[in-house]
Amino acid sequence: MGSAATIYVDESGQRTVSISRTPFDEQRGVVSSVESAADTTHGIEVSRLDERFLLWRNGGWVLQGGLLARVKNESVALELYAKAVIRQPPYIPGGPFPRDPRTTTGYEFFLLLRKAAASRATILRQWTFQPSDVVEAGRVKARLQYDTATRKAIVTIMGLKTPAEDTVEFTH
Numbered sequence: 001m002g003s004a005a006t007i008y009v010d011e012s013g014q015r016t017v018s019i020s021r022t023p024f025d026e027q028r029g030v031v032s033s034v035e036s037a038a039d040t041t042h043g044i045e046v047s048r049l050d051e052r053f054l055l056w057r058n059g060g061w062v063l064q065g066g067l068l069a070r071v072k073n074e075s076v077a078l079e080l081y082a083k084a085v086i087r088q089p090p091y092i093p094g095g096p097f098p099r100d101p102r103t104t105t106g107y108e109f110f111l112l113l114r115k116a117a118a119s120r121a122t123i124l125r126q127w128t129f130q131p132s133d134v135v136e137a138g139r140v141k142a143r144l145q146y147d148t149a150t151r152k153a154i155v156t157i158m159g160l161k162t163p164a165e166d167t168v169e170f171t172h
Contacts, residue, residue, distance in 0.1 A: 033159075034082040034107055034140050035064045042067035042081075049088060059090030059101075065108075069144035071153070078153050079112040079121065080144040084137070105137035106130050111144070111155055111168055125155070125168050133160050 038045045043066030049058050065083030072078070085106045107129045112121035134140060140159035146152070150169075157164040 033138055034068070034084045034142075035138055037066035037068055037082065038064040040066055044083065059088055062086040062088065068142050071144060071146040073148075075116050077114045077116070078124075078144065078146055079114055080109065080142060080155060081112060082107060082109045082140075082142060084140070086137070087131075103137070104131040105134060107134065107140050107157075109142060109155070109157060111153060113170065124153075124170060125166065127155075127157065127164060127166070129157075129160060129164075133162070135159055135161055 037043050044063065046063040047060070049060035049062070063083050063085055066081065067079060068082050069080040070077055085108065087104045089101050089103075109127040110123055111125045113124050114121035129140075131137075136159065140157070142155060142157045145154045145156075147154070153168045153170070155164075155166050155168065
């Protein structure tokens with residue numbers, strides 16, 4: 001529905017956390033990364049880090065992302081959302097030599113069509129990229145361009161081993 005949320009799930013259950021967020025900048029066009037979109041008023045972060053293996057703990061999944069770009073007129077809006085899907089294996093936190101565990105990150109992008117005054121949107125196109133497709137996690141970003149004359153949206157996804165560009169035609 002395009003609203004922000006931060007949710008952490010651990011052994012004790014689910015907690016929704018209220019954090020301050022920066023307003024989404026309509027003029028910005030490109031956020032610094034998919035993960036940084038989580039800090040905006042249209043961002044999400046969901047963490048479930050309760051997996052264990054022997055003495056290791058804090059393993060699980062983190063989803064981060066949100067709205068990357070929006071093009072709108074008086075009746076509809078095209079919105080580009082994305083999320084990073086981060087897998088963190090269990091590890092031993094703390095100790096004399098603490099280190100962050102090696103994570104793997106895949107990405108999902110969604111081009112949405114939202115009618116004016118509607119809370120729900122329709123997914124026009126979806127793209128999924130596995131961790132093996134990514135050059136460096138945390139540096140994947142995307143751009144949305146819209147040509148009103150041809151009614152074509154162009155989505156460009158950067159930070160992949162093979163950059164992706166797709167044209168989506170639609171009528172509204």
